[in-house]
Amino acid sequence: MAAPFDLKNDDVVVIVGSGAGGGTLGNELAQKGIDVVILEAGARHEYEDFINDEWDSFAQLAWKDKRTTSGDWRVAKDFPNLPAWIVKSVGGSTTHWAGASLRFQEHEFKTLSTYGKLEGANLLDWPVTLAEMEPYYAKAEAKMGVTGTNNWPRLPGNNNFKVLKAGADKLGYKECHTGNMAINSVERDDRNSCQQTGFCFQGCKWGAKWSTLYTEIPKGEATGHLEVRPNAMVIKINHDASGKVTGVVYADKDGKLQEQKARIVAVAGNSIESPRLLLNSESSKFPHGLANSSGQVGKNYMRHTTGSVYAIFDKPVHMYRGTTMAGIIRDEARHDPSRGFVGGYEFETLSLGLPFMAAFLNPGGWGRSFTTALDRYDHMAGLWIVGEDMPREENRITLHKDEKDEHGMPIADVHFDDHPNDTAMRNHAYKQATALYDAVGATRSFPTPPYPSTHNLGTNRMSEKAEDGVVNKHGQAHDIKNLFVSDGSQFTTGAAENPTLTIVSLAIRQADYIAAQMSAKTI
Amino acid sequence: MVTIYERKPHESRNGLSRRELLKRGGVGALLVISGSAVISPEHAWGLETAALKPETMATLIQVARDTYPHDQVPDKYYAVAVKGHDEMAAKDPAHKDLIEKGIAELDKKAGAGGYRGLGWEEQRVTLLKDIENSSFFQTVRGGLVVSLYNQKELWPIFGYEGESYSKGGYIARGFNDIEWL
Numbered sequence: 071m072a073a074p075f076d077l078k079n080d081d082v083v084v085i086v087g088s089g090a091g092g093g094t095l096g097n098e099l100a101q102k103g104i105d106v107v108i109l110e111a112g113a114r115h116e117y118e119d120f121i122n123d124e125w126d127s128f129a130q131l132a133w134k135d136k137r138t139t140s141g142d143w144r145v146a147k148d149f150p151n152l153p154a155w156i157v158k159s160v161g162g163s164t165t166h167w168a169g170a171s172l173r174f175q176e177h178e179f180k181t182l183s184t185y186g187k188l189e190g191a192n193l194l195d196w197p198v199t200l201a202e203m204e205p206y207y208a209k210a211e212a213k214m215g216v217t218g219t220n221n222w223p224r225l226p227g228n229n230n231f232k233v234l235k236a237g238a239d240k241l242g243y244k245e246c247h248t249g250n251m252a253i254n255s256v257e258r259d260d261r262n263s264c265q266q267t268g269f270c271f272q273g274c275k276w277g278a279k280w281s282t283l284y285t286e287i288p289k290g291e292a293t294g295h296l297e298v299r300p301n302a303m304v305i306k307i308n309h310d311a312s313g314k315v316t317g318v319v320y321a322d323k324d325g326k327l328q329e330q331k332a333r334i335v336a337v338a339g340n341s342i343e344s345p346r347l348l349l350n351s352e353s354s355k356f357p358h359g360l361a362n363s364s365g366q367v368g369k370n371y372m373r374h375t376t377g378s379v380y381a382i383f384d385k386p387v388h389m390y391r392g393t394t395m396a397g398i399i400r401d402e403a404r405h406d407p408s409r410g411f412v413g414g415y416e417f418e419t420l421s422l423g424l425p426f427m428a429a430f431l432n433p434g435g436w437g438r439s440f441t442t443a444l445d446r447y448d449h450m451a452g453l454w455i456v457g458e459d460m461p462r463e464e465n466r467i468t469l470h471k472d473e474k475d476e477h478g479m480p481i482a483d484v485h486f487d488d489h490p491n492d493t494a495m496r497n498h499a500y501k502q503a504t505a506l507y508d509a510v511g512a513t514r515s516f517p518t519p520p521y522p523s524t525h526n527l528g529t530n531r532m533s534e535k536a537e538d539g540v541v542n543k544h545g546q547a548h549d550i551k552n553l554f555v556s557d558g559s560q561f562t563t564g565a566a567e568n569p570t571l572t573i574v575s576l577a578i579r580q581a582d583y584i585a586a587q588m589s590a591k592t593i
Numbered sequence: 594m595v596t597i598y599e600r601k602p603h604e605s606r607n608g609l610s611r612r613e614l615l616k617r618g619g620v621g622a623l624l625v626i627s628g629s630a631v632i633s634p635e636h637a638w639g640l641e642t643a644a645l646k647p648e649t650m651a652t653l654i655q656v657a658r659d660t661y662p663h664d665q666v667p668d669k670y671y672a673v674a675v676k677g678h679d680e681m682a683a684k685d686p687a688h689k690d691l692i693e694k695g696i697a698e699l700d701k702k703a704g705a706g707g708y709r710g711l712g713w714e715e716q717r718v719t720l721l722k723d724i725e726n727s728s729f730f731q732t733v734r735g736g737l738v739v740s741l742y743n744q745k746e747l748w749p750i751f752g753y754e755g756e757s758y759s760k761g762g763y764i765a766r767g768f769n770d771i772e773w774l
Contacts, residue, residue, distance in 0.1 A: 122756040125743055228763075229771040236774045265762030275758045385773040390753065392768035424753035428742035436660045436734055437718060444742075445663060448752025510774065 075107050075297050080331035082107050083584070084318055085338055086304045086347065089162020090573040091557035092338030093282025094213075096298070097290035098581030104588065105295050107330060108287075109302040109320050111339070112158035117284055120165075120273030124426045127272035131165055133158040137342065138470055141486040144519045148433035153484040154373075155522040156340055160300050161283025163340065163524070164570065165273045168395035169251040169280065170418060171216040172567035173207045176200040177405055178413075178458065181563045184405060185412040190489055191460035192370055196562040197534040197543035206575040214252035214280040214574065215259060223255045224248045225264055228392030230419045233383070233451040237506035238399050245400040249418070252280035252570070253393065259285065266392035268421070302328075305479045307335055307351040307360055307553070315360070315553045321477045334584065334593060336545075338556040338577075341371065341526035345467045345559060346482045348530065348540075361530070361540050361547035361555075368468060370461035370531050371484065372564040373523035375492045378420055379500060380431065380452040381507035381515040382443065387451045389421040395454075402457075402502065403566045411494040414566045415457025417503060422452075430521050443516060451507065452518075455499040456525070458566045460489035467529050525569050530559040544583040545576060552593045556580055624651045624668065624709075633668055640672045644682035644689050649696045652708050653678065653733070656699070659717045660734050661741055665750055674741040675733070695729030 075082050083099055085092045088110040096108045112133075121127045128134075132155065139146040139153045146153075157163045177184040179196040187193065211219040218224050225248045227235065238246035253274075254263045261284070262276040270279060277284050290296035301323035308329070309315045317331040337344045345368035349359035359367050399417040406414070422430060424447055432440055443450075465487060469480035488496075500517040507515050533539025536548035545560045547553040556577055558569045565572070587593045625632050626647045631654065632639040642650045650672075657671040682689035700707040702720050711717045724730045741747070748755050757763060 122758045125739065226769060228768045232769065232771050232774055264764075266764040266768040267757050267762030268768075269758070276762075383773075386752070387771060388752070388754075388767065391757075391763040391766075423755070424748055424751050425739070425743045429738050434734075438662055441661050441663055444751060445665070 075105060077328060077330050079105070080317065081105060081333050082331070083334045083336065084109060084330055084332035085336045085556065086318065087111075087162055087338035087340065087343070087557065088160050088282060088287060088298055089157070089338065089340065089557065090164050090167075090282065090570045091577050092336065093161065093164065093286045094574050094577035095336055095338065095556045095581055096296050097282075097286035098578055099584065100290035100293045100295035102581065102585045103293075103295060104585060106290065106297070107332075108296065108298045109304050109318065109330065110160050110162075110298060110300045111303040111343075112160060112300060114160040114298070114300045115273070117273060117275055117277045117281075120269075120275045122267070122269045122272060122275065124272065124423045127269070131157045131159045131273060135475060136473070136481055138473070138481065138483045139485070140483065141465070142488060143486045144433070145522055146486070149522050152522045153486075154340075154342055154526050155524050156526065160287065160298060161281045164281040165283055166271055167524075167570055168270050168418075168568070169253045170395050170398070170568040171211065171214060171250050171252045171571040172416070174200065174203070174565040174567055174572055175403070178563065178565035179203075181413070188412065188460065188491065190462060191491065192463050193461065194531070194533060194538055194562050197532055203572075203575055203579075206579045207571065209578050210571055210574040213285075213578075214571070215254050216250050216252050216571070217248070217255045218250045222258075225251055225253060225255050225393055225396070228266060228396045229387050230389035230392070230421055230451050231397035233387055233389075233510055234397050234399065234417070234419050234453060234506070237510045240509035241502070241506050243399050243401040247398065248396060249398040251393070251395070254278045261285075264393060268390050268392055268394065270394035303477060304339070304347060305350060305477050307337075307347065309353065309355065309360070309550070311355075313355060313550060315550055325476065334552045334554065334588075336554040336556045336580075337530075340557055341529045341559040342467055342482050342484060344555060344557055345529040346469065346479075349469050350479055361549045361553055363549050364533075364537050364539055366531055366538070366540050368529050369463045369466045370528040371465040371467055371486060371526070372459050372461055372528040372561070373486065373520070374525040374527075374564055375415060375455065375457040375459040375495045376520040376525075377455045377496050377500060378452055378518035378521075379455070379503035379507065379515055380443075380450050380518055381504075381512035382446040383449050383451065383510070383512055386448050388448055389419075389451050390423055394421055395419060402499070409498055411491045411498065413458035413491070413495065415455055415495055415499050416566055417499070418454050418456060420452050420454035431516060431518055433519070443514070453503055455496065455503065456566065456568060457495045457499065458564050459492045461528055461531070461563055462487065462489060525558070525564070527558045527561045527564045527569060530555045532560045532562045545580045546583070554580060554584065624654060626651060631672065636667055636669060638669045638672070640676060642679045645679045645692060649693055650675070650679060652696045652699065653692065655709050655717070656696075656721065656733060657737055657741065659714055659721060661737055662714065663750075666747060670741065670744055670747050673744060674737055677736065677740055678733070691729055691732060695724075695727070695733070698724070
């Protein structure tokens with residue numbers, strides 16, 4: 071059963087956020103007998119409550135609190151107050167994610183050494199290597215039930231995948247399959263297998279897709295060492311005169327401010343909220359925000375170089391049937407500067423329902439060019455581009471100067487400009503994807519601009535040296551020993567792969583480190 | 594209140610014969626105005642307005658179709674998609690002003706027969722292009738993205754099947770049934 075902990079209990083580890091990072095860390099610590107309170111800004115919706123309807127589900131799960139945007143990215147024009155498509159609910163964005171679980175490539179932990187200095191990019195090597203991460207990747211894959219690992223079969227390919235595969239074969243791509251997905255291809259872990267329902271982004275009503283909501287969290291709660299407190303929006307982290315953090319202030323379900331004391335605080339609110347919280351926790355001792363002696367908090371915001379290509383065929387496809395991200399091509403994920411850019415990208419199938427296709431195919435578009443595309447909705451196939459984007463100091467999360475939320479906390483502004491490398495990569499991917507669908511007989515293709523960001527990364531980066539970043543190789547703040555960052559904001563660089571598997575692996579590793587440090591009484 | 598009501602074909606409202614309705618309807622004779630209602634005699638539905646002039650509503654329906662033209666989608670769905678503007682106009686005078694003035698300007702630009710009097714879609718779209726960046730057009734267009742395409746009754750027309758959990762997903766219902774590759 072869930073263990074309710076007292077607000078004054080200063081022995082607990084407080085984790086802000088219950089997604090891939092926070093939810094996993096919470097369970098891992100609870101399994102070791104460490105008391106944990108997870109404060110989650112959103113409500114708790116169990117998987118049977120999920121809704122097979124795009125707008126209704128968006129209303130149920132999405133983080134809709136106002137944010138502002140600036141920069142040359144098209145999202146700032148089309149969705150100025152919705153820079154990110156992420157979740158405010160117990161389970162965080164693991165309720166919404168597609169399930170793609172790919173390990174980073176070796177060179178992606180060493181981008182500065184591999185790519186060299188690039189003007190306008192703040193490249194840096196991770197203080198961690200692939201070899202160090204491999205045992206944790208293996209633990210994460212086993213925990214999450216990743217297909218294509220541990221002898222779990224890959225998922226069967228749906229119609230959208232079959233079109234992708236036919237095009238991949240025509241273009242001579244070699245590595246095309248139905249992916250490494252944290253979606254049960256067989257019943258396991260007391261959860262269903264995938265029923266090809268097609269609403270992965272709206273929360274899996276079968277519980278077949280891994281989410282902390284119905285795996286890590288109930289397992290942690292069962293130990294008696296984990297309490298998840300929903301509708302608890304953390305607005306400030308407190309510290310003592312020595313600079314150690316002592317607890318957090320949060321607005322409870324009634325909007326009333328509470329303080330939860332803590333021995334350790336781990337921040338896992340995704341890459342917009344985590345730096346927002348650190349910046350908002352400024353004090354006379356830390357006038358630029360917590361853990362910010364480097365000045366890097368909020369900087370190096372990355373969102374992957376993304377985009378989609380949809381194509382129409384003369385015969386039906388019904389791409390929306392079955393797993394949303396139903397297959398992958400990995401050939402372009404390599405680092406090969408002869409293509410005109412550093413780093414690489416993945417192709418992954420993607421489908422939107424009719425309502426979201428209308429909203430995202432060409433935001434702002436109208437007239438026959440637009441509507442004749444939708445007229446052939448059931449003849450469409452589609453894919454998503456996900457590639458490594460360049461970290462830039464100018465791409466950053468800041469606190470809005472004037473606007474505040476209902477708790478009086480300044481709202482976040484998200485600034486993003488594409489690096490020329492990002493643009494070159496996206497254009498290459500558009501060209502390849504268009505050629506791929508042409509090879510299968512597409513009559514028209516649509517290079518579709520990036521959606522509001524689902525992969526938000528890098529705003530509390532990990533670094534070897536304290537002056538280069540916010541946290542060390544364990545996600546521990548360089549400046550404050552008992553303050554940790556446990557989400558994708560600790561990524562030094564973004565790699566080409568979907569981030570969740572790496573976030574989970576880092577959280578498992580961080581739990582080992584925190585437990586060891588607690589035993590050694592260093593924190 | 595805006596209400597969309599079904600009518601039996603060829604049944605007239607307020608004693609108007611179908612022929613009379615057609616006569617009043619103007620060039621296209623697709624939508625006619627009767628009292629405070631917009632009526633589609635061909636397709637047996639009507640829409641009553643509360644705040645906006647029924648003529649304005651009829652033109653707004655045409656603007657909606659010209660913005661997101663789907664020849665296989667009946668007018669009724671466009672009427673449903675824009676009826677929210679009448680509801681908003683009833684609550685907010687500024688919104689009423691935005692819509693009435695926006696439509697009046699389109700009618701003025703169109704000349705003698707008004708916007709609905711222009712026979713070809715291209716003629717009407719040319720006028721819309723001119724006001725593409727206006728708050729009137731952006732309000733109407735932006736609203737349509739959700740109010741038109743989120744009508745479940747309309748999804749089958751596009752071959753979108755919607756909710757699938759209650760049917761057991763697609764594992765036994767064609768998730769991999771493509772045959773032409």
